[in-house]
Amino acid sequence: MNKVLQTFDEAVKDVPDGAVIMIGNFAGPGGTPFYLIQALRRQGARNLTIIANTAGGIGLTLDYDDHRVLFENKQVRKVIASFPFSTSASRPSAAEKQILSGEVELEILPQGTLAERIRAGGAGIAAFYTPTGVSTVIEKGKEVRVFDGRPCLLERALKADYAFVRAFKADSMGNLVYRGTQRQFNPIMATAARTTIAEVDEIVEAGELPPESVVTPGLFVQRIVEVKEDPGFPRNLKRSFQVRRG
Amino acid sequence: MNKVLQTFDEAVKDVPDGAVIMIGNFAGPGGTPFYLIQALRRQGARNLTIIANTAGGIGLTLDYDDHRVLFENKQVRKVIASFPFSTSASRPSAAEKQILSGEVELEILPQGTLAERIRAGGAGIAAFYTPTGVSTVIEKGKEVRVFDGRPCLLERALKADYAFVRAFKADSMGNLVYRGTQRQFNPIMATAARTTIAEVDEIVEAGELPPESVVTPGLFVQRIVEVKEDPGFPRNLKRSFQVRRG
Amino acid sequence: MKERLSREAIAMRIAKELFDGAVVNLGIGIPTLVSSFVPEGMTVIYHTENGALGFGPVVTAEEMKEKADIDLVNASGQYVTPLPGMCFFHHADSFAMIRGGHIDITVLGVLEVSEKGDLANWMFPGRGVGNIGGGMDLAFNARKVIVATEHTTKDGKPKIVKACSVPLTAPECVDLIVTDVAVIEVKDQRLLLKELAPGWSVAEVQALTEPALTVSPDLKEIELL
Amino acid sequence: MKERLSREAIAMRIAKELFDGAVVNLGIGIPTLVSSFVPEGMTVIYHTENGALGFGPVVTAEEMKEKADIDLVNASGQYVTPLPGMCFFHHADSFAMIRGGHIDITVLGVLEVSEKGDLANWMFPGRGVGNIGGGMDLAFNARKVIVATEHTTKDGKPKIVKACSVPLTAPECVDLIVTDVAVIEVKDQRLLLKELAPGWSVAEVQALTEPALTVSPDLKEIELL
Numbered sequence: 001m002n003k004v005l006q007t008f009d010e011a012v013k014d015v016p017d018g019a020v021i022m023i024g025n026f027a028g029p030g031g032t033p034f035y036l037i038q039a040l041r042r043q044g045a046r047n048l049t050i051i052a053n054t055a056g057g058i059g060l061t062l063d064y065d066d067h068r069v070l071f072e073n074k075q076v077r078k079v080i081a082s083f084p085f086s087t088s089a090s091r092p093s094a095a096e097k098q099i100l101s102g103e104v105e106l107e108i109l110p111q112g113t114l115a116e117r118i119r120a121g122g123a124g125i126a127a128f129y130t131p132t133g134v135s136t137v138i139e140k141g142k143e144v145r146v147f148d149g150r151p152c153l154l155e156r157a158l159k160a161d162y163a164f165v166r167a168f169k170a171d172s173m174g175n176l177v178y179r180g181t182q183r184q185f186n187p188i189m190a191t192a193a194r195t196t197i198a199e200v201d202e203i204v205e206a207g208e209l210p211p212e213s214v215v216t217p218g219l220f221v222q223r224i225v226e227v228k229e230d231p232g233f234p235r236n237l238k239r240s241f242q243v244r245r246g
Numbered sequence: 247m248n249k250v251l252q253t254f255d256e257a258v259k260d261v262p263d264g265a266v267i268m269i270g271n272f273a274g275p276g277g278t279p280f281y282l283i284q285a286l287r288r289q290g291a292r293n294l295t296i297i298a299n300t301a302g303g304i305g306l307t308l309d310y311d312d313h314r315v316l317f318e319n320k321q322v323r324k325v326i327a328s329f330p331f332s333t334s335a336s337r338p339s340a341a342e343k344q345i346l347s348g349e350v351e352l353e354i355l356p357q358g359t360l361a362e363r364i365r366a367g368g369a370g371i372a373a374f375y376t377p378t379g380v381s382t383v384i385e386k387g388k389e390v391r392v393f394d395g396r397p398c399l400l401e402r403a404l405k406a407d408y409a410f411v412r413a414f415k416a417d418s419m420g421n422l423v424y425r426g427t428q429r430q431f432n433p434i435m436a437t438a439a440r441t442t443i444a445e446v447d448e449i450v451e452a453g454e455l456p457p458e459s460v461v462t463p464g465l466f467v468q469r470i471v472e473v474k475e476d477p478g479f480p481r482n483l484k485r486s487f488q489v490r491r492g
Numbered sequence: 493m494k495e496r497l498s499r500e501a502i503a504m505r506i507a508k509e510l511f512d513g514a515v516v517n518l519g520i521g522i523p524t525l526v527s528s529f530v531p532e533g534m535t536v537i538y539h540t541e542n543g544a545l546g547f548g549p550v551v552t553a554e555e556m557k558e559k560a561d562i563d564l565v566n567a568s569g570q571y572v573t574p575l576p577g578m579c580f581f582h583h584a585d586s587f588a589m590i591r592g593g594h595i596d597i598t599v600l601g602v603l604e605v606s607e608k609g610d611l612a613n614w615m616f617p618g619r620g621v622g623n624i625g626g627g628m629d630l631a632f633n634a635r636k637v638i639v640a641t642e643h644t645t646k647d648g649k650p651k652i653v654k655a656c657s658v659p660l661t662a663p664e665c666v667d668l669i670v671t672d673v674a675v676i677e678v679k680d681q682r683l684l685l686k687e688l689a690p691g692w693s694v695a696e697v698q699a700l701t702e703p704a705l706t707v708s709p710d711l712k713e714i715e716l717l
Numbered sequence: 718m719k720e721r722l723s724r725e726a727i728a729m730r731i732a733k734e735l736f737d738g739a740v741v742n743l744g745i746g747i748p749t750l751v752s753s754f755v756p757e758g759m760t761v762i763y764h765t766e767n768g769a770l771g772f773g774p775v776v777t778a779e780e781m782k783e784k785a786d787i788d789l790v791n792a793s794g795q796y797v798t799p800l801p802g803m804c805f806f807h808h809a810d811s812f813a814m815i816r817g818g819h820i821d822i823t824v825l826g827v828l829e830v831s832e833k834g835d836l837a838n839w840m841f842p843g844r845g846v847g848n849i850g851g852g853m854d855l856a857f858n859a860r861k862v863i864v865a866t867e868h869t870t871k872d873g874k875p876k877i878v879k880a881c882s883v884p885l886t887a888p889e890c891v892d893l894i895v896t897d898v899a900v901i902e903v904k905d906q907r908l909l910l911k912e913l914a915p916g917w918s919v920a921e922v923q924a925l926t927e928p929a930l931t932v933s934p935d936l937k938e939i940e941l942l
Binding site for chain 4: 272273274275276277304328329330331333335342345346354355356357358359361362364365376377378379380381382383384414424425426427428429430431432433434461
């Protein structure tokens with residue numbers, strides 16, 4: 001039972017055209033599987049459906065190559081996100097142009113609904129009712145049903161073929177721990193994919209992570225790759241990693 | 247903002263007749279709020295609805311006074327549980343007799359549905375669809391709906407007026423950590439009650455629990471009481487606590 | 493004298509709505525400033541959508557080199573500082589807190605707010621696109637929704653309108669509107685004018701507001717402290 | 718020679734269904750014994766409903782004083798031992814694993830199993846009451862459901878029946894039936910007799926089984942090792 005792979009290229013080798021991929025991502029590089037995304041760009045699978053909080057390149061924080069590179073490389077057919085567009089009108093992202101031109105299909109969701117649909121996918125919950133979105137554009141095409149006097153929308157589970165997650169440490173069983181706000185979507189995405197690939201700072205022996213501190217139990221993780229030092233790493237991102245490690 | 251109380255009696259003082267109470271409990275005393283239950287027996291509120299995995303006194307493990315004492319004291323009107331009956335036909339619990347006589351109403355649920363309904367209560371999910379229970383007695387009175395070819399039952403959220411939870415340590419903000427399998431229903435019940443009361447081994451200063459290790463964030467916990475040494479503690483239970491502390 | 497309140501003053505007024513132990517989620521813009529005006533001795537616990545509770549102030553430009561940590565950011569992508577008693581959790585748990593009604597107060601920005609308390613704040617006007625993010629869950633589910641806004645757009649048009657012209661974030665969700673000229677409570681689908689900025693009259697505020705305002709019997713000047 | 722397999726032998730046969738890295742949940746009774754027969758060098762990861770994964774063997778009577786820990790128990794209330802790489806989680810997360818299809822194999826006990834693979838094991842016969850516990854979620858949702866049972870009741874009546882007479886745990890859920898006289902696969906709503914206990918004939922097993930058995934072309938004697 002060996003889950004550890006040596007390269008990111010090897011880890012994403014079998015991603016087929018048309019795959020559904022969840023990518024952990026929120027406000028900066030801390031919890032983003034940067035190297036897995038780069039490897040997928042090199043690998044070149046097309047017609048992908050990306051499930052992530054953004055469609056990449058929203059320009060909110062540190063400027064770095066997140067999954068916007070998959071849009072720039074025209075690998076994406078559909079994106080399911082809550083924050084798909086750049087925060088800057090003058091610097092629209094590749095995804096924005098492709099969405100507006102109809103080249104990429106967008107399903108936009110409230111962030112909590114996106115998160116809960118992913119959790120439902122991992123938890124075997126076929127669908128659930130949430131109040132969020134009633135009488136807004138989100139309602140369109142969805143069943144509305146009243147519970148205890150409050151109208152709710154029926155939302156379906158989301159699953160994926162792959163989840164790309166970023167964690168702090170993994171042990172050899174695949175157990176993951178996260179650092180600070182690195183967690184975000186990563187732990188729930190890890191539960192909702194057939195194949196979860198974790199990009200981590202460090203792989204340790206089983207038993208080195210305190211059993212009560214494990215956030216993603218190992219059964220959810222199929223492949224683990226450790227981040228090595230990389231001279232070609234984007235300058236801004238590297239600086240921030242130095243902050244982290246210092 | 248002081249959440250710490252000195253006595254268990256004080257902590258349960260305001261429980262009214264007819265209250266709905268969730269009680270953390272599973273296979274032995276490790277995660278059971280023993281002292282809160284004892285205090286509620288002394289306090290005497292009646293017509294209670296108890297939501298817990300068992301109805302107390304199932305005889306599976308160490309013999310100790312769990313929430314069976316609330317049934318023996320005739321404080322319970324209804325119980326929602328997955329494992330309500332004693333494992334021993336020759337030693338039926340108080341709850342079993344009261345359920346069979348009609349004195350106490352029982353809603354029996356699969357354990358995963360019970361857990362998920364509690365989580366839904368805390369998470370603002372009005373209802374959800376689960377495959378578990380279709381074409382069994384659990385289906386009765388529930389909507390069946392097919393998703394992706396698989397029939398599912400519609401299950402509603404459970405909420406409570408109070409949750410009695412057992413944890414290992416609390417900090418002054420109400421953050422809780424649990425030891426080993428002590429977790430079970432406690433973290434989800436803490437989210438689903440208007441007033442959550444935590445019984446803990448130790449209360450520490452804010453900052454002493456590593457922030458990544460917190461399992462129940464403080465906003466879910468309104469009252470905290472620390473367990474003091476108690477010479478009247480049941481012998482079996484005390485022995486096992488000594489095992490733990492040794 | 494018809495001076496309008498500064499963004500800081502709006503934030504100061506909103507800070508008066510906080511209470512000891514309150515769990516608060518602040519949106520981008522003026523809302524973020526509210527944290528600077530919490531009274532001494534009061535514990536306010538901040539929540540951020542990306543999964544943290546009880547963290548400290550935003551890292552300032554001067555502190556950046558020393559304190560910025562890419563694993564300690566808020567939902568706006570700002571670096572924040574650690575505080576004893578903070579904790580972390582994942583996105584589903586974070587929105588369970590929001591949707592489950594565990595957030596006492598959220599402070600959000602505004603494109604338009606209607607007389608019924610409908611809020612619209614997610615579409616970029618003119619660009620035809622928008623980001624929903626966590627705002628919709630907050631607007632629907634926080635116990636108290638406060639909006640912080642200039643009373644009018646840069647072109648002088650009312651932001652408080654009879655009915656929103658842009659896509660809604662949430663219908664009938666706003667409890668309190670704090671602007672640079674007034675404090676208005678949304679009550680029973682009406683707008684109750686409760687406080688005026690110094691030097692402003694009811695008529696002057698009404699002139700900048702599309703729907704009719706009901707004047708509170710306790711109308712007073714905004715107090716910031 | 719018509720000896721029936723011991724409970725341990727049934728468990729040994731079931732252990733052959735495990736594979737390296739398998740995530741396994743064992744019910745009470747014979748199922749619990751399966752963990753004693755995992756081949757050397759194979760990693761099997763045990764899951765328990767109360768929220769632990771990757772723990773070690775049950776604490777024996779002799780070890781009790783030294784090793785029993787009330788915060789390290791399985792779903793049957795037995796003390797278990799720690800193992801490097803184990804982890805803990807709460808009940809909703811634990812059943813998310815089960816319901817979400819993340820448990821490779823569950824081994825459960827039986828009151829009755831039907832020719833379609835319906836399983837009934839939660840009602841106490843004669844007492845009119847029953848405990849559902851975690852078994853129903855496991856029976857509905859584990860990837861492979863193996864049942865371990867004596868072929869007949871103490872009174873000699875078949876436990877493998879045309880249709881269950883007691884309330885179901887889950888319909889059409891059982892993949893493999895391992896008894897003290899045979900191994901039977903449930904396939905396309907039929908019972909495929911695959912292995913016989915030493916000395917038993919097809920006719921003898923059929924005589925103890927209510928529905929008609931289909932005999933596998935590869936029928937063989939049960940191999941335990």
